[in-house]
Amino acid sequence: MKSNPVTRNEIRKSLSDAGSIRWFHGGLVFITLAATFVAWDYARDQSQEQVRSQFELEADRVLDLLSERMSRYQQTLLAGAAFIETIDHELTSDDWTRFVGAMEIENRYPAMQGMGVVYHLRRSEVDTFVQRQRQNRPDFAIHPESTREEIWPVVYISPIQGNEQVIGLDTAHEANRLAAAQATRDTGNAHITAPIELVQDAIGEPGFLLFAPIYKTSKHDTSELRREHFAGLVYSPLLMSELIDAVINDPQRQVALRIHDGQRLLYADQGIGRDGNLRSSLQHTERRQIHGRMWKLDVVALPSFQADVSIFQPAMILAMGLLINAMLIGLLFAIARASRRALDLSDKMTSDLEKLALAAEINEIGVWDFDPVTGTLDWDDTMFKVYGRRREDFSGAYEAWYESLHVDDRESATKALEESLKSDHPFVTEFRVVHLDGSVHHLSARGVVFRDESGTPIRMLGANSDITKLHEVTDHLEKSRELHAAMQDAAGVAMIATDVDGLITQFNHAAEIMLGYSADEMIGRETPAVFHDANEIGARSAEMKKEGHPVEPGFDVFVDAARRGEMDQREWIYVRKDGSRLPVLLTVTALRTKQKEIYGFLGCAANISERKRAMEI
Numbered sequence: 293m294k295s296n297p298v299t300r301n302e303i304r305k306s307l308s309d310a311g312s313i314r315w316f317h318g319g320l321v322f323i324t325l326a327a328t329f330v331a332w333d334y335a336r337d338q339s340q341e342q343v344r345s346q347f348e349l350e351a352d353r354v355l356d357l358l359s360e361r362m363s364r365y366q367q368t369l370l371a372g373a374a375f376i377e378t379i380d381h382e383l384t385s386d387d388w389t390r391f392v393g394a395m396e397i398e399n400r401y402p403a404m405q406g407m408g409v410v411y412h413l414r415r416s417e418v419d420t421f422v423q424r425q426r427q428n429r430p431d432f433a434i435h436p437e438s439t440r441e442e443i444w445p446v447v448y449i450s451p452i453q454g455n456e457q458v459i460g461l462d463t464a465h466e467a468n469r470l471a472a473a474q475a476t477r478d479t480g481n482a483h484i485t486a487p488i489e490l491v492q493d494a495i496g497e498p499g500f501l502l503f504a505p506i507y508k509t510s511k512h513d514t515s516e517l518r519r520e521h522f523a524g525l526v527y528s529p530l531l532m533s534e535l536i537d538a539v540i541n542d543p544q545r546q547v548a549l550r551i552h553d554g555q556r557l558l559y560a561d562q563g564i565g566r567d568g569n570l571r572s573s574l575q576h577t578e579r580r581q582i583h584g585r586m587w588k589l590d591v592v593a594l595p596s597f598q599a600d601v602s603i604f605q606p607a608m609i610l611a612m613g614l615l616i617n618a619m620l621i622g623l624l625f626a627i628a629r630a631s632r633r634a635l636d637l638s639d640k641m642t643s644d645l646e647k648l649a650l651a652a653e654i655n656e657i658g659v660w661d662f663d664p665v666t667g668t669l670d671w672d673d674t675m676f677k678v679y680g681r682r683r684e685d686f687s688g689a690y691e692a693w694y695e696s697l698h699v700d701d702r703e704s705a706t707k708a709l710e711e712s713l714k715s716d717h718p719f720v721t722e723f724r725v726v727h728l729d730g731s732v733h734h735l736s737a738r739g740v741v742f743r744d745e746s747g748t749p750i751r752m753l754g755a756n757s758d759i760t761k762l763h764e765v766t767d768h769l770e771k772s773r774e775l776h777a778a779m780q781d782a783a784g785v786a787m788i789a790t791d792v793d794g795l796i797t798q799f800n801h802a803a804e805i806m807l808g809y810s811a812d813e814m815i816g817r818e819t820p821a822v823f824h825d826a827n828e829i830g831a832r833s834a835e836m837k838k839e840g841h842p843v844e845p846g847f848d849v850f851v852d853a854a855r856r857g858e859m860d861q862r863e864w865i866y867v868r869k870d871g872s873r874l875p876v877l878l879t880v881t882a883l884r885t886k887q888k889e890i891y892g893f894l895g896c897a898a899n900i901s902e903r904k905r906a907m908e909i
Contacts (some may be wrong), residue, residue: 444463501530678758697726719741787803
């Protein structure tokens with residue numbers, strides 16, 4: 293839209309003649325105020341979205357930590373069950389005490405109040421079983437007395453201190469315990485009880501028991517076989533508050549957690565409210581299946597969370613915009629008092645507006661004004677730069693804007709504009725434009741609609757910004773990620789990452805092909821021990837002792853050198869899922885944070901079968 297040039301003298305004369313505030317003065321204030329609020333609303337939305345995104349990431353992190361911690365406890369109990377199933381004699385109290393001591397549960401799993409063993413007996417077996425136990429423990433007795441056909445006594449627990457009264461306790465004496473125990477037996481999976489008061493807890497705090505099954509043989513593929521070969525349970529009592537402390541051990545944490553099992557409150561942080569009031573605008577509620585129980589998990593942001601997220605930019609935009617509007621209003625009132633003073637203030641205001649325009653130009657934010665009644669457009673200079681057009685070639689008509697759009701985006705862009713004019717929603721969209729030189733650019737567009745008293749749209753005011761570089765960076769990152777993954781697979785190198793305890797966290801496609809396991813079977817479920825020869829691990833442990841680095845057979849055999857900052861590369865035998873064996877050259881390195889703390893390990897294995905065969909020829 294073009295206008296006739298107006299000289300500065302004519303402007304000064306108009307101001308000199310102005311002795312009162314007129315309607316167009318109010319219109320000017322209205323437009324600048326609207327532009328201020330458009331910019332502020334845009335910046336505020338971006339800030340709030342950033343806060344929400346950061347909160348959702350933190351909430352997911354906390355809940356994933358809880359699930360991962362419960363998975364570790366399950367693995368610990370399954371290790372206990374495997375220990376019992378593989379020993380070649382009847383389990384003794386000393387056997388169990390040594391095993392639990394080796395697990396170091398007090399240091400590694402502080403929420404566990406101990407690890408115990410529950411046997412499953414028929415009533416006809418009870419007397420003989422008790423007599424056998426009393427040979428070493430004269431005071432052993434099953435309690436409370438019961439007439440049930442099935443008896444589930446706690447036979448061993450370690451540490452014994454604080455758990456003395458648990459010895460001989462019939463797990464079946466209480467319905468919640470019995471239900472979880474039977475579910476564990478019949479499914480072969482770990483289960484937890486509903487919330488109960490633990491014998492170990494003196495203050496009545498909510499807790500629960502975690503069970504893992506023990507079977508007499510490995511043949512228990514059906515519930516009937518599982519019942520037939522069922523021997524008992526490995527279990528651990530867990531206090532809810534200590535579990536959460538182990539998961540989120542940070543006094544400065546910025547989110548609070550509340551957990552329900554059904555209608556029963558298991559845990560609630562201070563600040564989240566036990567009365568149902570979450571007391572925060574940032575909330576995340578999720579239901580998760582935790583070892584047979586459905587937990588409702590509520591995460592809310594504490595006041596310190598939002599306080600740490602900067603809201604300076606939208607506040608500054610609003611403050612600066614309101615300041616400029618206040619200056620403009622002051623200028624208009626000054627015009628009514630004295631023309632000369634109005635001219636002086638006008639010159640000052642012009643300078644301020646030029647600074648604001650310069651700031652918009654530097655940030656490549658173009659401002660547009662659209663009249664939906666006449667279909668005319670008014671662009672500032674930055675808009676022509678953003679759209680790649682010349683002012684002298686721009687007709688100022690709606691069609692000129694439409695023709696500048698990329699052909700594939702015209703329908704969606706015009707639809708968004710029409711919906712904004714018909715509804716109360718602001719105009720918010722992204723589209724592509726084609727510059728005169730043929731280059732394609734991505735733009736972000738926002739606008740507000742102004743209506744008359746009848747609700748008819750009479751004006752749209754908005755802003756455009758070029759976000760092409762953002763799209764290019766996003767595309768580049770995605771292509772780099774895909775290329776990196778393709779290079780790994782093409783190299784045929786099996787790349788397997790673990791956490792510090794050996795649990796597999798990454799398992800690439802080459803590893804799937806090499807070992808015959810799928811990533812879903814391994815990640816979060818297994819350790820490298822599943823595809824290594826136990827005898828070879830033991831032999832390497834003996835070598836390390838001779839080298840002055842004594843390490844017990846296990847995961848540390850692979851990562852001891854990496855822990856010490858060395859790269860460990862040696863030949864190993866991989867055992868595939870089908871039982872076949874494969875020689876590999878394995879390189880192990882430690883994964884470290886910026887603070888040089890180890891958070892996991894990476895093993896890269898190359899198939900050296902061909903090299904081995906060539907050497908044998």
